[in-house]
Amino acid sequence: MGRKIGHGLGLKEVPFENWPCQFRINKYPFTPENIGSDGLRTHTDNGFLTVVQDDEQFGGLEVMQKSGNFVPVEPSPGTLLVNFGDIATVWSNGRFYNVKHKVVCKQEGIRISIATFLLGPKETIVEAPPELVTSENPRLYVPFMFEDFRKTRFFKHLNAGEALDHFLLKP
Numbered sequence: 001m002g003r004k005i006g007h008g009l010g011l012k013e014v015p016f017e018n019w020p021c022q023f024r025i026n027k028y029p030f031t032p033e034n035i036g037s038d039g040l041r042t043h044t045d046n047g048f049l050t051v052v053q054d055d056e057q058f059g060g061l062e063v064m065q066k067s068g069n070f071v072p073v074e075p076s077p078g079t080l081l082v083n084f085g086d087i088a089t090v091w092s093n094g095r096f097y098n099v100k101h102k103v104v105c106k107q108e109g110i111r112i113s114i115a116t117f118l119l120g121p122k123e124t125i126v127e128a129p130p131e132l133v134t135s136e137n138p139r140l141y142v143p144f145m146f147e148d149f150r151k152t153r154f155f156k157h158l159n160a161g162e163a164l165d166h167f168l169l170k171p
């Protein structure tokens with residue numbers, strides 16, 4: 001998938017080969033009192049991209065449009081959902097949108113989703129490849145280590161994309 005994304009941008013090579021992945025099963029034990037409230041608060045994913053197998057019975061995942069409106073993503077049996085995270089915005093030099101999303105409790109019961117996260121590189125810096133930096137699209141972010149980015153997000157509680165502002169070249 002990473003290779004296809006890179007090719008879509010006109011790149012011959014992509015760096016994702018050794019980037020770590022994280023696998024997580026989310027379990028939401030929703031009670032009647034939870035209905036209408038957030039099961040998972042608005043956030044962006046911190047890595048490059050996420051592949052989600054959503055709960056086919058429950059629904060409840062909502063993504064935020066640039067306008068700020070949340071739009072429900074109705075689960076579709078047999079399909080996976082893919083979204084970009086913060087590192088995709090940095091690596092693509094602003095071309096990819098780190099979509100904000102949340103989970104709303106729609107009904108009582110145990111909601112399960114399965115997510116695989118392609119994170120950022122462990123040993124190399126995160127930066128847009130030179131082909132994606134031009135005079136019309138100058139570099140947006142200071143090159144950084146993914147681990148430093150993750151710590152900034154975690155310790156400053158910046159879970160909805162705001163951590164990227166700390167790494168802007170021109171704040």
Ligand SMILES: O=C(O)CCC(=O)C(=O)O
Nearest residue numbers: 026045054061103113115
């Ligand atoms: O449970 C879901 O549908 C989404 C989960 C999610 O956004 C996450 O694990 O980061």
Ligand SMILES: [Fe+2]
Nearest residue numbers: 043044045101
């Ligand atoms: Fe997420």
